[in-house]
Amino acid sequence: xxxxxxxxxxxxxxxxxxxxxxxxxxxxxFSSLSLREVAKEAGLAPTSFYRHFSxxxxxxxxxxxxxxxxxxxxxRQARQRIEKGGSVIQISVRTFMEFIxxxxxxxxxxxxxxSGTSPAFRAAVNREIRYFTLELCDYLQQANKLDxxxxxxxANAAVTIVFSAGSDALDCDKKDLAALAQRTIKQLRFxxxxxxEFSVRNDxxxxxxxxxxxGVTK
Amino acid sequence: xxxxxxxxxxxxxxxxxxxxxxxxxxxxxFSSLSLREVAKEAGLAPTSFYRHFSxxxxxxxxxxxxxxxxxxxxxRQARQRIEKGGSVIQISVRTFMEFIxxxxxxxxxxxxxxSGTSPAFRAAVNREIRYFTLELCDYLQQANKLDxxxxxxxANAAVTIVFSAGSDALDCDKKDLAALAQRTIKQLRFxxxxxxEFSVRNDxxxxxxxxxxxGVTK
DNA sequence: TAGAATAGCGTACATGTGTACACCGAAACA
DNA sequence: TGTTTCGGTGTACACATGTACGCTATTCTA
Numbered sequence: 001x002x003x004x005x006x007x008x009x010x011x012x013x014x015x016x017x018x019x020x021x022x023x024x025x026x027x028x029x030f031s032s033l034s035l036r037e038v039a040k041e042a043g044l045a046p047t048s049f050y051r052h053f054s055x056x057x058x059x060x061x062x063x064x065x066x067x068x069x070x071x072x073x074x075x076r077q078a079r080q081r082i083e084k085g086g087s088v089i090q091i092s093v094r095t096f097m098e099f100i101x102x103x104x105x106x107x108x109x110x111x112x113x114x115s116g117t118s119p120a121f122r123a124a125v126n127r128e129i130r131y132f133t134l135e136l137c138d139y140l141q142q143a144n145k146l147d148x149x150x151x152x153x154x155a156n157a158a159v160t161i162v163f164s165a166g167s168d169a170l171d172c173d174k175k176d177l178a179a180l181a182q183r184t185i186k187q188l189r190f191x192x193x194x195x196x197e198f199s200v201r202n203d204x205x206x207x208x209x210x211x212x213x214x215g216v217t218k
Numbered sequence: 219x220x221x222x223x224x225x226x227x228x229x230x231x232x233x234x235x236x237x238x239x240x241x242x243x244x245x246x247x248f249s250s251l252s253l254r255e256v257a258k259e260a261g262l263a264p265t266s267f268y269r270h271f272s273x274x275x276x277x278x279x280x281x282x283x284x285x286x287x288x289x290x291x292x293x294r295q296a297r298q299r300i301e302k303g304g305s306v307i308q309i310s311v312r313t314f315m316e317f318i319x320x321x322x323x324x325x326x327x328x329x330x331x332x333s334g335t336s337p338a339f340r341a342a343v344n345r346e347i348r349y350f351t352l353e354l355c356d357y358l359q360q361a362n363k364l365d366x367x368x369x370x371x372x373a374n375a376a377v378t379i380v381f382s383a384g385s386d387a388l389d390c391d392k393k394d395l396a397a398l399a400q401r402t403i404k405q406l407r408f409x410x411x412x413x414x415e416f417s418v419r420n421d422x423x424x425x426x427x428x429x430x431x432x433g434v435t436k
Numbered sequence: 437t438a439g440a441a442t443a444g445c446g447t448a449c450a451t452g453t454g455t456a457c458a459c460c461g462a463a464a465c466a
Numbered sequence: 467t468g469t470t471t472c473g474g475t476g477t478a479c480a481c482a483t484g485t486a487c488g489c490t491a492t493t494c495t496a
Contacts, residue, residue, distance in 0.1 A: 005463050009473070029335050032249070034453065047455070048474050056454095111333040115326065115385060117245050122389060157405040160382040161375055167333060171340060187375040190412030197411050198404075223493050227443070252483060265485070266444050274484095 013052045015042040017066070020059055024105035026170065029112050030060050061124055064113060067106045068128035074099045075135055088143075089188045093162065097181050100166045111167055133159045144192075146199055154195040161187050231270045233260040235284070238277055242323035244388065247330050248278055279342055282331060285324045286346030292317045293353055306361075307406045311380065315399050318384045329385055351377045362410075364417055372413040379405050 019041035023033055035056050039049045053059045078095040082088055100107050110128070113121040137155035140146050146154065165184040172180055237259035241251055253274050257267045271277045296313040300306055318325050328346070331339040355373035358364050364372065383402040390398055 003464070005472075008463095012473080027335050027337070029249075031247075032335060035455090036453070045475050046453095047457095047476085050455080051473055108333065112330075115329040115333070117247050117250060119245070126389075153401060153404055154408065156401070157379055157408060161378055164378040164382070171344075183371060183374075186371055186416075187409075190372065190375060190409050190416065191405075192412070193415050194408030194410070194412035197415065198408065221494070223442075226493095230443080253485090254483065263445050264483090265446085265487095268485080269443055 009052070012042065012044065012048075016044070016049065016052055016059065017062060018042075020063060021066075021105060024109060026104075026108065030063065030109055031112075031116060057118060057120065060113070060118075060121060063106075063109060064121065064124040064128065067110050068124075068131065070099075070103060070106055071110075071128060071132055072135075075132065089185055089192065093165075093181055093185050093188065096162055096166060097169060097177065100169050101177075104170055107166055108170060111163070111170075129159065129163070144196070144199075146195065147202060150195050150199050150202075154191055157191050158188055161191070227270070230260065230262065230266075234262070234267065234270055234277065235280060236260075238281060239284075239323060242327060244322075244326065248281065248327055249330075249334060275336060275338065278331070278336075278339060281324075281327060282339065282342040282346065285328050286342075286349065288317075288321060288324055289328075289346060289350055290353075293350065297357075307403055307410065311383075311399055311403050311406065314380055314384060315387060315395065318387050322388055325384055326388060329381070329388075347377065347381075362414070362417075364413065365420060368413050368417050368420075372409055375409050376406055379409070 016038060020030070020033060020038050023037065023041060024030060033056065035049050036046045038056070038059070039046045053062070074095060078092050081091045081095065110125050114125040114129075116122060133152075133155050136159060137152050140155055141148060141151040144151070161184060165180060169177060169180055234256060238248065238251060238256050241255065241259060242248060251274065253267050254264045256274070256277070257264045271280070292313060296310050299309045299313065328343050332343040332347075334340060351370075351373050354377060355370050358373055359366060359369040362369070379402060383398060387395060387398055
């Protein structure tokens with residue numbers, strides 16, 4: 001395949017996607033974009049839009065997928081940095097903050113559509129965040145030898161905190177970013193520490209039960 | 219004052235507010251409401267809208283204020299319950315979940331406009347959440363004898379977690395609500411425990427410094 | 437009680453929207 | 467080579483929106 005035609009089509013499809021992304025800003029949400037605007041920005045006649053997407057919604061879901069991809073790419077980047085040594089939490093937060101500085105509008109898209117009016121959008125965003133959380137959960141489970149439930153709860157809480165910090169970062173003076181990151185790091189440490197304490201307590205309980213059982217069966 | 223005229227005006231103003239609130243739903247955001255729709259729902263001619271608000275934005279900000287009020291009312295309710303005894307965290311979460319069940323659309327409004335396209339809206343919502351957080355912070359500071367910074371970090375993290383849980387609750391099957399609440403409670407315990415551990419560590423450091431200083435000055 | 441103020445109405449208009457339709461030219465295919 | 471497919475265009479339409487303007491009826495005020 002790859003015919004000259006399919007190639008061109010793919011190219012203008014990208015133009016549409018980029019046009020949409022390019023119009024997003026702190027004062028412009030995806031749902032406030034019109035088909036006509038996007039087509040115009042992409043240098044297309046309004047009706048040509050339909051050759052690529054049946055709907056603005058379809059375009060939007062594509063954008064969410066794209067955002068999820070960028071997010072997972074981010075994870076990989078963070079893991080690479082971590083393997084080179086350093087505080088896991090610190091590196092993760094720093095990586096995430098960099099992501100937001102470079103991809104503010106994509107992150108905004110996720111934040112907004114997560115609580116938006118389209119069930120499909122909400123589901124798509126939540127799916128991406130779930131992937132993100134589960135990857136972190138796996139990591140915690142094997143790195144910190146945590147119980148599956150505890151690991152999930154910690155991962156979920158951590159992602160929530162970090163996303164919220166990201167949201168704050170979007171509206172933040174640049175000079176306050178470092179302080180925000182520091183606070184976020186401390187909060188993540190609270191969570192990690194708390195989860196660890198609970199894990200220890202659980203282990204003790206298990207030990208207790210074991211000895212009890214031994215005592216009885218003996 | 220209170221003339222029959224001012225009274226009537228106040229009444230139809232309320233009708234507009236209620237009309238707007240009434241149109242909000244999981245699939246309808248405030249920003250997707252049109253002036254005409256709201257006026258119609260309130261039983262008014264479109265142009266009469268201007269006798270009460272100069273803008274849909276002005277109406278929106280009024281709604282956010284209203285929501286903040288409801289939120290603080292919620293806090294009071296929770297405090298009353300707490301004074302009657304019981305786990306602070308458990309009662310708070312339960313109260314919040316009840317709030318969301320009864321005021322889903324108001325909560326949605328806050329969630330959405332927090333990441334919305336209007337700087338004024340974002341500021342208004344953040345202000346309400348800040349009040350909420352500071353009240354909790356005060357409580358933690360005196361009830362748990364925490365450092366001001368630690369108390370704030372804990373309060374902020376807790377509010378973030380609870381709001382996020384609230385957001386999940388909005389899209390949740392009713393049967394899963396209890397489990398969600400349980401998970402949230404555990405996460406809040408992580409945070410509380412973590413903050414406590416850090417506080418203890420800090421105190422020890424302070425003790426250490428004190429003895430050091432004593433040793434030197436003696 | 438006469439005159440001013442004003443909440444609410446209806447009409448009217450310019451503007452932006454999604455999309456149906458017919459058409460064109462170049463690539464794909466037989 | 468002749469035919470089909472298809473990405474892109476321009477026109478056209480019905481519709482919803484915000485809001486300017488002038489009018490009316492009722493309340494307020496002097």
